[in-house]
Amino acid sequence: MTALAVDMNQMGVAAKAAARRLAGSDTATRNGALEAIARGLEAGVAEILSANEQDIAGARSSGMDEHVIDRMILNKDRVQSMADACRTIAALPDPVREVLEDRTLPNGLELQRVRVPLGVLGVIYESRPNVTIDISALCLKSGNGVILRGGKEAFNTNAVLAQIARTAIESVGLPANCIQFVESTDRALVGEMLKMDRYIDLLIPRGSAELVRFVGENATMPAVTGGVGVCHTYIDAAADLDKALRIVLNAKVERPTVCNAMDTLLVHSSVAGKFLPELAKEFGVSGVEMRADSRAMAALKGIAQGQRVVPARSDDFGTEFLALIAAVKVVDTMDEAMDHIAEYGSGHSEAIITEDEAAAEQFLAEVDAAAVFANTSTYFNDGGQFGLGAEVAISTSKLHARGPMGLREIMTYKWVVRGDGQVRE
């Protein structure tokens, strides 16, 4: 075995020690650190952009896909957005040591349930360098230490951003090791990180479905399950078809590469004949390919030639496309739609469009997903939209956190009991 470039174990020990001090720090110090990072970013724009140019040049020369490169590119505005994000997070109420329950037991014991940091988070992410700052800021605010492992394509940018954050937090008297960045692109270090359950309390994978799956299967510590959204929108018999059209277009076209975009459209047979041709026309304008089951194909027969409409294969249902593609299926009842969702959905975001309030309420109650929507777009499933301030991930797990994960969701609680000599008989 050859020696690794970085001693991950040592990083773990340092993270635990720093996190313990961070957890005990006061609100003003942690908010001061966030402000210091914001200023550090503003002062360091030239250095950041120069490191970023180096990464972009490297990515281009290695023949990387232009849309991946696009996600990596920073400019003055994007750096300013990172600084602004730090200030936004600083302005949120302090969640550390928030008292969630407080009561005096009959024997006089004072019982409290208090929100506390998890300890140390590990984050394995790809391409987008703003993750370095966004997650660092959320961890600082919530009192968690963090070990960051960014993608190799943005290594120089991430290293500069992490160094700016470390310098900033040290300037307010907190240990720099509250934030650590793995200073190597050696892939073996990811494997090491997944074994560090002694030091890392929660692992967050941010990137492709493949990365999320790999982390989930190999991490020895709890890991966030998420990112994969096979999202359905069901157009009920009682739908307002104008609203339906607007919502489906929003859920599919506005940002097709995100996890909350619509993948499969389910349409009640009584409205399919009217709705699907209208939708096909709009989808045609936006360049969306429809993969239609046989009944949807029949409804689209007249116009199928002009638009991108192809027969669905069975594996199109249950696929997260992350592209301008939608699977389309005609159903005869809402139950059939809900059964389809139960079988093919990933528990992320599911929507119904209907003016029948009873049907909407039944769908919202019975469909089992992180977020369920009536008469609106699955694209709203987002920490910012839900008012959580920011998000580290969207969880499709049912344990701990479900849906957008903000500050509270990277924290835990403990029971604090104050007595005066009480014993239990």
Place this chain on the structure above:
Amino acid sequence: MTALAVDMNQMGVAAKAAARRLAGSDTATRNGALEAIARGLEAGVAEILSANEQDIAGARSSGMDEHVIDRMILNKDRVQSMADACRTIAALPDPVREVLEDRTLPNGLELQRVRVPLGVLGVIYESRPNVTIDISALCLKSGNGVILRGGKEAFNTNAVLAQIARTAIESVGLPANCIQFVESTDRALVGEMLKMDRYIDLLIPRGSAELVRFVGENATMPAVTGGVGVCHTYIDAAADLDKALRIVLNAKVERPTVCNAMDTLLVHSSVAGKFLPELAKEFGVSGVEMRADSRAMAALKGIAQGQRVVPARSDDFGTEFLALIAAVKVVDTMDEAMDHIAEYGSGHSEAIITEDEAAAEQFLAEVDAAAVFANTSTYFNDGGQFGLGAEVAISTSKLHARGPMGLREIMTYKWVVRGDGQVRE
């Protein structure tokens, strides 16, 4: 491969279907089911006790330890306690569909966070047959289906209890398969159960540390980590030694076989010379063996011959004794005590005894455990004591639930969004 006696997959499918109906049922129906179980137990006492006698006879003839047999024994009073527990749980507020957050977003969307059942729980337990009823009752109340796998030593008793529960819930119109009992003692079925992540949302092991570890390492679905409590009590320099004596005795002697019993006593050097000899006398009366480090041995020198005091081996620290044994160590500072707890504790229950309020607050803030105590006994870490109504387990995980797990802790939430055609730009 030989065929297994029970088709676990079929049980999983049935559990999911039943749980979906249970989740949609109303408060009165679920509480009615609990009352029906209570009546079924009262009416079935003779049948229950006869099955129990069969189990006890089998256990005795197989040479089982008498204290394990003791845990299995039922009598009229113990059956009545199970019926009472059902009625107590029925009287608790309904947690299903409880609205945890409710707000209208600036765009008019109505956003709610709603408490919902996890789905299906799997429970693998040993010896105590009351678990069959207690967990079934908590699952019913919380809208979760459950698959029960009890120990082979109490198989007949558990089978009768589960049948009574199934008949009862069917009598109020709920599917009997909300509660299923694995009707075989084949150990291979436990392995099957651990692979059923498609059907079981959370696995709860109730029994030995070995069982908990085995489940944690082999389950494909989330499993409760808990049960193992290496609990410390630290006697500070500023402790009231009378209180300290009373609390330490309670934490060690009252019920030494439970996870919240004290394992290691840490004593500040300035009070060790006075406190330890007094404690040794009391421990002598109660039959507690002290395993003392060299400084504690020195403090106990004069009386060491008369009492059960032996030198500690290094592995006594970090051991959960579950017996009348305590490791004892002298420390020079509270920091040294907290470092010892950080290294050897299992994150379960940790206590400080001191009249110095600042010291107490620092200990409560910095020690990382499910429950931390000042001037009282770790034996209080219990769902009933904390007012949760009942508990399925005590979790030492930091994710999802920490400490006693009651109804809320076997549930999740979902985001419900009601709109009127809103789309996201």
